[in-house]
Structure formats: C-alpha cells, structure tokens
Amino acid sequence: MKAVNGNLVLLKPLCPPLLPRLLPQPNPKEFLPMQAPFAVIKGQTLPLNQALVPVNDRSFLFGDSLYEVVSTYQGKPYFTRDHLQRLRATAAGIYFDLPWEDAWFENEIRTGLNQMPGQEAYVRIVVSRGSGDFNIDIDTVETEPFCVTIFKPSLPMNPRFRAQGFSLAVPETRRNSPRSLNPAFKTGNYLNNILCLKEAKDQGADDALILDLEGHITELTTSNFFIVRQGEIWTAPLDVGILDGITRRYLIQVARELGLTVHEKRFGLEEVLSADEAFVSSTLKGAMPVWKVNGQVIHEGYGEINRAVDDAYWQYVEAHLDSY
Ligand SMILES: Cc1ncc(COP(=O)(O)O)c(C=O)c1O
Structure with a gap:
C-alpha cells in the first residue's frame, strides 16, 4: 500500500489483466468447442x-x-x-x-x-x-x-508495453472534427485512425497521439489518453472530439474515488512533454503507461498514479463482474 494524495492505494495489480489465468477447464470428452476465432x-x-x-x-x-x-x-x-x-x-x-x-x-x-x-x-x-x-x-x-x-x-499484451510503456508520435493527420465524422461514433470507418497509425509507425512509434484541428490533444488510434501533472490527472474533454471510452469513464470514476483530482480539459503537446506521467486506456489495456512522445521520455513504466488507477480499475471490474 502507498499513499497517493493522502489515500492508501494498492501498488501491485491484484490480477494482471490479459495474462493467462486459471479458469475452469472443460472436459474434452463432453464438449468439442468451435476453434476460435x-x-x-x-x-x-x-x-x-x-x-x-x-x-x-x-x-x-x-x-x-x-x-x-x-x-x-x-x-x-x-x-x-x-x-x-x-x-x-x-x-x-x-x-x-x-x-x-x-x-x-x-x-x-x-x-x-x-x-x-x-x-x-x-x-x-x-x-x-x-x-x-x-x-x-x-x-x-x-x-x-x-x-x-x-x-x-485475448492475447497477452506485449510485455514491453507493461515494462516500459508505449512510444507515441504526433502525426501530421489530425483527428476528424466532431462536425465532420464525429469521433464519438464508433463506426466501421476507421480510416482517420488507420492513417494516423501508419504515420506514427513510419516514425518508429507504437501509436499516434492525435491532435484536433486547433492543436489540442485528443486520443490515440484505439485508446484514450491521460497525463499526470503535480499529482493531478488531465484528459481531453469529450467535446474536443474523441471516443467516449468506457475504460476512460471508469478510470475517471475510480481515480476520483481514490481522492485524485481529474481535469477533463483541453491541453496541448507542451503540457504532455512536461508531464510527470502519461497513460492510455482501452478495454483491452486498462490504463497502460506511455514511455515516450516524439522521442522524448515522459516516464518509463507505470508511474505511481498510473499504477494506482489501473489497480483500482481492475478491482472495480472484478467487484462488479456479476452485475453487467
Ligand atoms: C478511437 C478510440 N478511442 C478510445 C478507445 C477506447 O475505448 P474503450 O475504453 O471503450 O475500449 C477506442 C477503443 O477501441 C478507440 O477506438
């Protein structure tokens, strides 16, 4: 346990997500399941x-x-x-x-x-x-x-992303304006994201940190984005033009329950590059660390706040498993 803003939080994940867990195995004589996928x-x-x-x-x-x-x-x-x-x-x-x-x-x-x-x-x-x-x-x-x-x-996440974090690059391509194809709509038209990812990978990064037309931070190609500055969490507001991520919603909730301050507000690359920590969120990731942005190190591996909210998030998932 460790104090974050005066609150005690767990430092180790209770059960690392997406790693193989011991689940009840079927009797192969009784059941021949369809081979996934x-x-x-x-x-x-x-x-x-x-x-x-x-x-x-x-x-x-x-x-x-x-x-x-x-x-x-x-x-x-x-x-x-x-x-x-x-x-x-x-x-x-x-x-x-x-x-x-x-x-x-x-x-x-x-x-x-x-x-x-x-x-x-x-x-x-x-x-x-x-x-x-x-x-x-x-x-x-x-x-x-x-x-x-x-x-x-579900395949286990690349261990490098947990150990060090994601390396991000800001692409030239901007996020669709909410007044054109609204990023809040989770449609099958992902070309905006596909082009951003291609640009970021061409720069040697793992994913793109995408700006809106005015230069505000929006999100990644399949994840939402957070920074930590002076113990407080910042994330882009929904009306900047992002997906209303389910993980983002619950991370904000559990972070506030831990007593942390979460700002949903517009910010730019400058605030990212001078942040103490950065992390990304999605259903498949929970909250995972960002290591570098445009080659500049933000924080290697899980920062203290990233770890605290990720743990609290998976505890919340586990505690509510039977209610969805
Ligand atoms: C563009 C984009 N942003 C954010 C997310 C994260 O959303 P969620 O937490 O609901 O998985 C996704 C997930 O696919 C996404 O495609």
Missing part, C-alpha cells in the same frame, strides 16, 4: 471462413457500419451494458435503427463464450446497415441490418 450470426456459430458478407454490403462498400469490442475477465464479459448503450448512441448518431434488444446481443455473446470455456475472449460486435444498390443514399438499403459477433482468445 469464429463468428456468431443469429445464434449460429460459424468458422470465420463461412461468416461472409455480400459484396454489396454497405460495411464493405462505404464503412457504413458500427462496432463494439467487449472483453472478458475471469471468463465473464464486463461492462457489456455500457458497450451496448454506446452501440445504440452510435446508431442514433448515424440515423440507423437497430432492430435488436440488448438481450438479443447478450445472447449472441453468450453463445460464443459458451464455445470458449477456460479462455479469456475478445468479442467484436459488428453491425452493417445492410446491403443494396451501390448507392450511398441510406434510403436505397434493401435488406435488414446484418450483425456478426467475432470471438478470439
């Missing part, structure tokens, strides 16, 4: 090479789709309701009526997870608006929306 479509489990979309599907033609990634902890999916709520918010934002209730999605997820006993899973729900004429007009859609849920085992 596989897909579930309307309750039917299929190998990936049989889970196909037609060439006139709008997700393929225009990126006219939306998605969520849910993960498991001790074999159970967590924050599923939050993910489904965000899926609905994205759908509403792109004029898309989802025909399914939450219970329907939960059943698709359960069907897949039943095929993966003893494994932690990465679960990707992808919904296309459907297919029709090769015409961008949504009034020309001829079919029902199409939902496929893809399952694969």
